[in-house]
Amino acid sequence: MLRSMYSGIGGMRNFQTKLDVIGNNIANVNTYGFKKGRVTFKDIASQTMSGASSAQNNRGGTNAKQIGLGAAVASIDTIMTNSSLQTTGRLLDLGVDGDGFFVVKNGNQQYYSRAGNFDIDSVGNLVNSDGLKVQGYAMNPTTGLPNTSKLVDLSIDKNATILPQATTFAKYAGNLDSNAANGTSYSMDMTVRNSLGNEIPITVVFTKQNATDWNVDLNTTAAGYAVTDAAPLFTVRFDATGKAVPVGNAGNYTITSPAPASPITLNNAALDFSGLTQTAAASSVSVKEKDGSAGGSLTSFTFGQSGEITGVFSNGQVKTLGQIALATFSNPGGLLKAGGNTFQESNNSGIPNVSTPGNSRGVVQAGTLEMSNVDLSEEFTDMIVAQRGFQANSRIITTSDQILEELVNLKR
Structure with missing residues (x-):
């Protein structure tokens, strides 16, 4: 008799725990990143009234007789399933x-x-x-x-800033007229930046030497700046199809700036003329790519899928x-x-x-x-089950109490 009462008490305590977990889940239904809990039960020790017996010659085996002593909380799990974003x-x-x-x-x-x-x-x-x-x-x-x-x-x-970057690379694209006479020059304007970010206007002059070669010269008229050539001048050479071919220019161009800016040195690796052609069309050359920038301050930032934080500065x-x-x-x-x-x-x-x-x-x-991975429909269903389980266990106690009362009333 007392076993059933304690089983009922244990069951009520277990379902109260389940209701506590359900209540916490519902309270966090709108908590970002929340992971719901789940309660599971297990039976506890059983009292063995008689053990199992094996089969004999004239009689079959019998199972053990055991009376369970109630249930206990087996686990309170954290359900780590991902929720929607x-x-x-x-x-x-x-x-x-x-x-x-x-x-x-x-x-x-x-x-x-x-x-x-x-x-x-x-x-x-x-x-x-x-x-x-x-x-x-x-x-x-x-x-x-x-x-x-x-x-x-x-x-x-x-308030982050980025230092200026001097020009170290330029790539050209376009065409030089194959029908131009030897000694003909074609000029194009571009700008470079020194170590302090100052913009320096530069004129690039292409002068035809023969059927396949054009010399390249750089100069500037900006006050305080100068271009010095380390001979020989760069040469752009074309094959019979008008495609630029490597020459291996050995010289370089040094652009000096007023102190304290460092000079800019452009060598064969820095100036890329491979994108030029020489065909029977008018000369037209432009800068396809180049580096160098002024100093800048942070204007915006973004987060990428790989977690990188990318800052965009005012200088681009x-x-x-x-x-x-x-x-x-x-x-x-x-x-x-x-x-x-x-x-x-x-x-x-x-x-x-x-x-x-x-x-x-x-x-x-x-x-x-x-979002939270709490499913309200599931939680309310579990709440009903827990409530009925609590009520059922309370009936065990009241029924056991009534039987005990009958026993006590046997002697009046």
């Missing part, structure tokens, strides 16, 4: 299309989150809604690739400012909920595998946020 259009809202977690840091403690509603604090740090700093990789200034050996606090300095230059890191776990369901839409590593989650977005980690979708 909601479009917000906000630049700093990031969603992960994959299994990865954002890495955020509070002092020396590292946390993991699926909620990407980030912001920029007063000193430029990229932070979540609780001020935890988003982790990622700094860019190697030499290779332009992320330094994945160490996580750093990502920052976006809206584009520079990668950093790259967001994502973490995966061998058992993400083993993570501990730490509050504030964050998780912590546990003994059963496995160590974090942190790297750049891609593969199973997924990609970053800017302007979106992951």
Whole structure:
């Protein structure tokens, strides 16, 4: 009799736990990046009244007689299924299309989150809604690739500037008239920049030497600037089809500027005339590509699918400012909920595998946020089941109490 009462008490306690979890799920139905919980039950020890017996010569075997002693909570699981991404259009809202977690840091403690509603604090740090700093990789200034050996606090300095870049390369395209007489010159104007970003007007003069060769000379009339030629002058040579062929020019052109700007040296590797042709058409040459830029300040930034933060500067230059890191776990369901839409590593989650977005980690979708994976229809159904289970277990107690009352009333 008492066994049934304690079984009923245990069942009521279990369903109360299930209702607590359901209530938390429903409360977080609109929490970005929230992962719902689920309660499962198991039976606990059974009292064996008699053991099982094996078959004998004249009699078959019998099963054991056991009375169960109730149920207990088997697990409270965190369901890590991905939810849909909601479009917000906000630049700093990031969603992960994959299994990865954002890495955020509070002092020396590292946390993991699926909620990407980030912001920029007063000193430029990229932070979540609780001020935890988003982790990622700094860019190697030499290779332009992320330094994945160490996580750093990502920052976006809206007052960032970029230094000017001197011209080191120019590629030409167009045609030189094959019918032009020897000694005929064709001039085109272009600009280059020195180490301080000053724009220098340059005239490029092509002079026909013979049926296949044109000499190239550079000069400028800008005050304070000069072009010196290290002989011989560059030669552009064409084959019988009018296509430019390599010559191996040995000289170079040095453009000097007023101090403290450094001189610009353009050699055979810097000036590319391979895009020119020599046909029976009027001469027309233009600059197809060139580098060099003035200094600039940050005007905007974007997040790419690979997590890179790309800054656009007022001089038209584009520079990668950093790259967001994502973490995966061998058992993400083993993570501990730490509050504030964050998780912590546990003994059963496995160590974090942190790297750049891609593969199973997924990609970053800017302007979106992951919604909660709570399904209200499922939660309300489970709530009804839990409520009825609680009521049924309460009936066990009241029925057992009534029988005990009858026993007590046997002796009046």
